[in-house]
Amino acid sequence: MTDRLRIAIAAGGTAGHVNPALALAECLRDRGHAVRFFGEERRLEGRLVPEAGFDFFPVHVTGFDRQRPWTLATALAHLAHEERRLAKAFRDDADLAPDVAIGFGAYVELPLMRAAKRLHIPIALHEQNSVPGLANKQTARDAALIAIAQPSVKDVFLRAGAKEGAIRFTGNPVRRQVLAGDRARGRTAEGVPEDGILLVVFGGSLGAHHLNARMAQLKDEILADPRVHVLHSTGAEDFEATRDALALTPDEERRYHVQSYIDDMGDVLAAADLVLSRAGASSIAEIAALAVPAVLVPYPFATADHQTTNAHLLTDAGAAVMFADADIDGRPFADELLGLLASADRRAEMRAAARGLNQAEAAEQLADALEEIAR
Structure with missing residues (x-):
């Protein structure tokens, strides 16, 4: 068995994001690693993750609605607050700080990804679709690994500034x-x-x-x-x-x-x-x-x-x-x-x-x- 790692996962909003993340988490748990999820308690992940027996650390973010431009200021304020809160929590508690953090594409991943970057923790992304969301495109430049389920999405990430060597085709994890x-x-x-x-x-x-x-x-x-x-x-x-x-x-x-x-x-x-x-x-x-x-x-x-x-x-x-x-x-x-x-x-x-x-x-x-x- 490999050395035990602490792995942070951010996935939320829809089953299309949460279920592949849970499939990965089940595999990592079998390998002896400690897995903790970061997400919104009031959304789907807040129910499915605890039901699957994984630790859950709540974060609170609000998305930006392009139809309502005034929501941008609130979204950025929440994002900055949660990034600082997570970075402080990781500095204060060595057991909470992950060895690697992975996001599955929802907006809720951004505080975790940015806090990890601030503390020089390796960042990974997983993209299920052939059209990546804004959160993954924003983070692509900093990711040491971008796992994709559709080969055609590679070019999109390269245009977003990703390192070519970071992009790997792994497929989309399916729950056991x-x-x-x-x-x-x-x-x-x-x-x-x-x-x-x-x-x-x-x-x-x-x-x-x-x-x-x-x-x-x-x-x-x-x-x-x-x-x-x-x-x-x-x-x-x-x-x-x-x-x-x-x-x-x-x-x-x-x-x-x-x-x-x-x-x-x-x-x-x-x-x-x-x-x-x-x-x-x-x-x-x-x-x-x-x-x-x-x-x-x-x-x-x-x-x-x-x-x-x-x-x-x-x-x-x-x-x-x-x-x-x-x-x-x-x-x-x-x-x-x-x-x-x-x-x-x-x-x-x-x-x-x-x-x-x-x-x-x-x-x-x-x-x-x-x-x-x-x-």
């Missing part, structure tokens, strides 16, 4: 509860026999209305194959409308399950033979880690169309096919989806391609890199 997904357990839970074909449809935590509506149109063709089962997660806001549009008969309900959210994503993805989904960074990471063949429909209004770039990680490897949201009403989309459900050979080829990406090792690779710069 997802990696531990069990195919037999997932299929039993969904009532899918071993010779059945399970299509899993989801659009992220907010759902995807267009995907939901298209599934309602294609339901009869999909279920025409008696081997096919469907688990369709609609998102909470679109659940009732999608259920009504599907108008499932009692017989169809035995093979088509519709729900608002998927709680046990690990088991579900392990059980799946094909996924139809949006292309958020976390979804791409989980699909790749469990090597599930996928049809990806990037969310068309994502910043700088970054979901399309996210999807290329899988499509370029041959692990997925992609359709623009505007094209899913056409016949080619339906034919491709139905064709993949019918072809075990094509799905096997895609699954093998996904395994070649080695996404399941992302947390280990990031932990290796952190240990390296800490020493």
Whole structure:
């Protein structure tokens, strides 16, 4: 085992930031390191981090709203105050001061990153998306390590002043509860026999209305194959409308399950033979880690169309096919989806391609890199 390190992690706001950070933290804890999170108590990290059993140090920052320029002064004042407070805390308490600090891209990382820089503590960043946020771009110049999950983002960081040698492709860490997904357990839970074909449809935590509506149109063709089962997660806001549009008969309900959210994503993805989904960074990471063949429909209004770039990680490897949201009403989309459900050979080829990406090792690779710069 390596020498014990103190590692500070700042991640907050959304599950897309917090879950990869927790995946890294789980790996570091297994290696015997002491991990402490820094974030907002009132946001998602304030609940998920303590639930996972990690120490949590609260910080308070406010973001800058471009639509309200007067918020800049308050944001900068809070940032400066928290930077000074953390730097003092680290100087006063050797056990609190980290050997290395890593931020996962949210604004809440800035006090930690700046306090660490002030005390000459190595700084690392992780970027999940193909379009980095302002916090990571602001910190890039000072980072000894910038771990990326999308190769295309390297050029953005170089333009932001990052050192080329600091940028490494590690992938996007996936939590062990997802990696531990069990195919037999997932299929039993969904009532899918071993010779059945399970299509899993989801659009992220907010759902995807267009995907939901298209599934309602294609339901009869999909279920025409008696081997096919469907688990369709609609998102909470679109659940009732999608259920009504599907108008499932009692017989169809035995093979088509519709729900608002998927709680046990690990088991579900392990059980799946094909996924139809949006292309958020976390979804791409989980699909790749469990090597599930996928049809990806990037969310068309994502910043700088970054979901399309996210999807290329899988499509370029041959692990997925992609359709623009505007094209899913056409016949080619339906034919491709139905064709993949019918072809075990094509799905096997895609699954093998996904395994070649080695996404399941992302947390280990990031932990290796952190240990390296800490020493």
